[in-house]
Amino acid sequence: MSLTLEFDGAVATLTIDRPDKRNAMSFQMWSALPGLLDKVEADDALRVLVVRGTTHFSAGADISEFTTLRREPDDARRYNAAVHAGERAIATLTKPVIAAVTGVCVGGGCEIAVACDIRIAADDARFGITPAKLGIVYNAVSTKRLVDVVGPAWASQLLLSADLVDAATALRIGLVNELHPAADVFARATALAATIASRSQVSVRGSKKIISRITEGLHDEDEAVHALYEDSVNSDDYAEGVAAFLDKRSPQF
Incomplete structure (x- = not known):
């Protein structure tokens, strides 16, 4: 499935683990997210969730599936529903969620990061939301959340240009909370998670x-x-x- 859920005391870690695809999210992975988040929600011992990738956070939805699982309009609607349900499962979790972002965080990967409450990022990470390169209209709920995070002007630039921005820009516009060297990102995210879990x-x-x-x-x-x-x-x-x-x-x- 390429998603793993691990527990360490009060902190759960969800890892996107598909390095050969730069952690691109498959339909199966999107579909699995609600069930995994339900496990975190149901376990009273868990207080905070950290979402991370491996070298990269996520390059977004797996484009190779667009010619198979998203070929026809009905297929595209079913695929989009799975993406939306996965994003909503993260955004509506009653427990705090921290994204630990390294490498690329693009498209659906950025959608996952924005669904989290807090984003800790590598100082060489790159961010972008790219439906304008694919002829896709970005989901309204996710668009609203992006506007809430960075404001309408930067949401417009990110969505309309589909350009990637560097980590310094992401910090300046409020897309991320903190920047650290890539090797320190997960440690900082888990330390913050432990602090929140102790409150x-x-x-x-x-x-x-x-x-x-x-x-x-x-x-x-x-x-x-x-x-x-x-x-x-x-x-x-x-x-x-x-x-x-x-x-x-x-x-x-």
Whole structure:
């Protein structure tokens, strides 16, 4: 299948492992993503997911399948549905997701990275979203997420030109959070994941929900938001956090 899911304490790592194709995503791989993400969602011991490639993050969808699995319009619609479901599985995971990006991060690979909450990248990585080279209209949900991340002007440049940008540009436009030497990217991503895993999960997941609501245009403090507040102040995490602060020690969540 060329996707592996591994666990180390509270951190799960999903690896795109198809180096002979620069980790291009096949239809089978896209189709497998929801099931793999369901495993992460269902395991209460897992608190953070890191998504990585091997040498490269991902060169996108496997173009060789376009003449077979995407030859006819109905086939293309089925393929696009699998891509969308895979991207949504990452973007809607209730637990934080960190992309550890090295090498090329293009097309569907960039779509996966943008679906993550945080992107840690190599200082020589390259990024691009290239449907304009293929006669494809980029999915509206993924386009919105790209606009949320980099703004409409840079989303326009990336989508309309289909040009690749370097890591320094990706950092400047907000496409990535941090840059590091390629050899250090996964270590930094897993260290950040461990830090997030050590924090109050009531706070982490509540914050992720509110951030998601804001990007969806929901800015009011409605009953759902008030419920998050209420759950937090009645949680064991809140009691531990206050006690640890008063005792001048690190909290154990």
